Amino acid sequence: MISKQTVSSLNLKLYTKTGCHDMFHDINTRYKNLDELELDLKSRQEDPETLNKLWWVLNYHSEMLDQSRKLRAIVETKLESIANTTGC
Numbered sequence: 001m002i003s004k005q006t007v008s009s010l011n012l013k014l015y016t017k018t019g020c021h022d023m024f025h026d027i028n029t030r031y032k033n034l035d036e037l038e039l040d041l042k043s044r045q046e047d048p049e050t051l052n053k054l055w056w057v058l059n060y061h062s063e064m065l066d067q068s069r070k071l072r073a074i075v076e077t078k079l080e081s082i083a084n085t086t087g088c
Contacts, residue, residue, distance in 0.1 A: 001076070002052070002055060002076050002079055002080075003080065005083070006079050006080050006083040009083045009086070010048040010052070010079065010082065010083050010086075012048065012049070012052040012079070013049075013052070014056075015052075015053055015056035015057075017060045019056075020053060020056050020057045020060055020061075023053055023054065023057050024057050024060070024061055024065075027057065027065065034065060034066060034070075034071060037065075037071065038071055038074065041054070041071070041074070041075070045078050046082070048079060048082050048083075051075050051078055051079050051082075052079065054075055055072060055075045055076065055079070058071055058072040058075065059072060
């Protein structure tokens with residue numbers, strides 16, 4: 001889980017499953033597998049709001065996208081790092 005301190009300091013919002021539908025659809029059409037998504041994430045991982053929304057997509061659709069929850073953990077770690085770097 002993303003810590004309350006990180007959520008607060010980065011002003012991250014909660015998403016519903018419906019609110020994540022477009023991003024879920026985009027992920028399903030753009031990436032052939034989770035490794036491709038992970039590679040792309042590493043190249044553009046500085047936007048907390050995008051990472052937050054991705055976390056919610058991975059949370060809601062873990063059975064289809066991230067059964068091991070590996071990528072979700074990577075996103076959590078990156079958000080924590082951004083929060084710590086910004087001094088929040």
